Amino acid sequence: MILSRRPDIERFLAQPDSQVRAALIYGRDAGVVRDRANALAARVVERPDDPFDVALLTDGDLDSDAARLEGELAAQSLMGGRRLVRLRFATEKASLDKLAAEALAAHAEGRLNPDAFFLIEAGNLGRTSDLRKAAEKAPQAAAIPCYEDEPGDVARLVRETLTRDNVALSAEALALFVARLPKERGVARQEIERLALFLGPGSGLTATPKDLEDFLGVEPEASLSDAASDAFGGRLAEAQAGLRRAAQEGEAGPAAVRAMGFHLGRLRRTLTLAKSGAGLQEAAKASGVFWKHEREFLRQARSWTLDDLDLLQTEVLNADRLCKQSGAPDQLIAERLALTIAGRARRKGL
Structure with missing residues (x-):
């Protein structure tokens, strides 16, 4: 199934459907893909960084061992909890795209370990991608496309990130800062974290445009x-x-x-x-x-x-x-x- 509307995506990431065994999160902005994948992983397993519950693969692993993906999806958790198999897929090889698609289809149907969850992060997959088509077709799988952040999304990311450090921006400063941020979310997040350090974590400061002058410096060109x-x-x-x-x-x-x-x-x-x-x-x-x-x-x-x-x-x-x-x-x-x-x-x- 396809989840393309933002409210549907946010609902799914906050509370994944228990019938869904696989999710494909893909798009041009790797930062948005990674953020959503991390949010979903945290909901699927209690310890998303625990190697006993989580297997992390890349397309390079599939290229060197074609049977490994299905082997990981069929395996049981060593600690008795739910197992997460996470694939970071960045290849353009049609053979690997087909291999991942076949594994997703088999897992979605419950032919491997039905209690495991298969999470795939991919780039900007085209309509001809077998992997994308498999995720869109299977009722027990979710295909989540990621598009470039709108200014409102970026502003929300800035507010949420700064709030965690007990600092904030006035409306004018927020508009100025968002206009100067790069579009790629991963790079933008680094800039936001750098701003939090500049303002002083825990200071409670609400910065104005004048407060940002030294941070922003001279405009490029x-x-x-x-x-x-x-x-x-x-x-x-x-x-x-x-x-x-x-x-x-x-x-x-x-x-x-x-x-x-x-x-x-x-x-x-x-x-x-x-x-x-x-x-x-x-x-x-x-x-x-x-x-x-x-x-x-x-x-x-x-x-x-x-x-x-x-x-x-x-x-x-x-x-x-x-x-x-x-x-x-x-x-x-x-x-x-x-x-x-x-x-x-x-x-x-x-």
């Missing part, structure tokens, strides 16, 4: 970010200076074009949220605008319109395409794009 903001603010000389400074720091023309496209995207998101009823300042925070840049960003957001940005998007896409052509003068292309943006900003009174 700061010169390009400043140049993009200057261009959209109508300050051509400053934008050109920022682009040239970035070039000296090793940031080429394509990165400059991306920075201007990213700034355009933030303006578009802010204006879209405002059009839906959000306050402009609230919309800017939701778009991840750093508090130090908020005043200038809001000045720009009050002048640009969604129609303006749609027209400008074509210019950005054309510049990006030209930069990728062999031998293209990408630095000049980026500066010409900045000139176009700044010129339109000046005509809007910026």
Whole structure:
């Protein structure tokens, strides 16, 4: 059976169906897969790290000994409790995919040790995967796809992790921190834990954006970010200076074009949220605008319109395409794009 809706997945992870003997948790984000697998393992057996109750295999083990997987699934727990067989499956070999699928089907039907639980962690399995099809088809198995975290999921992860260390973030600081986190959950979790240490575990502090300034440091590609903001603010000389400074720091023309496209995207998101009823300042925070840049960003957001940005998007896409052509003068292309943006900003009174 397939569990794709978040409430169904969370319900299953909290209280697995007693009739289910196997679960396949798969997806592109290995951190989400691992978190859900760990949560389920903790519900299936009392001691998920106990080698007497748990067998941990990889696809390499299957490759070297094809019979080992079914052997582990048929074995009884040495300590008399429920047995967990955990397979971390990262191969693209069709033969191993088929082998794991056959073992899952046999175990789900109760042909091995029916009291054991088979837990598989896998990558982004396609629709043609025999393993995925077997898990989706068997009533006694659960197939759980994992997708990239939404901002709300990341915010919840941040709150829950920091709460365990008795620290927290204000709403503005939380929005800022979430906007700067990487998408992969495993890396994001490391950053959250690092933040908890920075704030002081057990301190009871609720941090503000100003408290995060030293932790976040300078934004990546700061010169390009400043140049993009200057261009959209109508300050051509400053934008050109920022682009040239970035070039000296090793940031080429394509990165400059991306920075201007990213700034355009933030303006578009802010204006879209405002059009839906959000306050402009609230919309800017939701778009991840750093508090130090908020005043200038809001000045720009009050002048640009969604129609303006749609027209400008074509210019950005054309510049990006030209930069990728062999031998293209990408630095000049980026500066010409900045000139176009700044010129339109000046005509809007910026």
